């Protein structure tokens with residue numbers, strides 16, 4: 001199945017869930033209108049092609065700009081964000097970069113919101129830590145930053161779900177003026193780890209398996225000249241439309257996990273991403289009841305949260321433009337050329353027959369040929 005068709009299918013699932021769990025009476029969630037409802041001033045639904053593009057995109061339709069819940073908006077937004085990180089890496093080429101991943105120990109009884117809040121507040125606590133009179137050897141995070149001349153950072157949060165519940169982790173790309181020589185890297189890592197553990201303990205996070213914690217709670221990577229760009233992928237990529245079969249397999253396995261609790265430790269690595277849940281539900285409707293509830297919890301937890309966070313003043317310093325997720329989705333396509341358009345009545349039929357993605361996927365044909373192929377599908381009553 002093409003990527004476009006897969007993403008729209010996942011979007012339909014997310015919209016269905018958003019409507020079902022909508023807590024605002026008499027309202028339609030934006031995702032349910034995304035690339036469905038026409039803009040207020042629009043008369044037709046237009047299809048446009050960017051210079052050099054083979055496939056068209058819609059114009060004159062409302063978009064939701066929800067980077068967490070909508071796979072279609074997410075893919076466009078994350079592409080722009082990835083370019084921002086690439087630009088930052090390029091403009092700070094002469095500096096030094098460290099990529100750190102922070103994880104909170106989590107348990108299946110915890111809600112998504114609890115794990116997310118613990119991660120966020122532990123990060124704040126870690127950054128605010130002061131020197132300790134009782135432990136003169138302890139170097140607070142802020143001092144470590146000062147020592148290597150911290151310049152700024154970009155942070156993102158990622159979520160998956162597995163037998164041990166919600167797994168929320170943060171990736172942070174740090175920029176330093178000073179190099180961290182190889183001989184000092186292990187010490188750097190240990191200081192971060194000690195600070196992180198302290199912050200978690202302040203938040204009363206239970207650490208059941210200390211060995212696993214030591215191994216996984218903080219992962220530090222010192223970036224070398226080559227291969228820096230893969231970190232922008234890491235940071236900006238929410239997910240590619242998930243490999244459906246794989247997502248379905250994991251979803252089924254996790255669904256049955258309550259039947260085989262003893263396997264938990266082995267299965268720990270088999271986590272599913274939120275868009276993977278959508279892919280699994282789209283493939284097998286019997287999974288909807290269980291997974292829609294879990295996805296709804298995630299969606300409510302992350303609603304309105306920022307996806308990629310540049311530290312204060314960093315974008316300005318390196319001349320990277322400020323653009324919101326909404327603005328990315330509404331960006332005018334001044335350079336795009338008109339490929340074709342649909343009257344409102346025809347668009348209603350396309351939506352009803354769930355052919356929104358099909359139209360885009362077939363837009364490499366001449367528009368007249370696309371219509372020849374489309375019309376039998378929308379005017380038959382089967």
Ligand SMILES: [Zn+2]
Nearest residue numbers: 034064070073
């Ligand atoms: Zn959307």
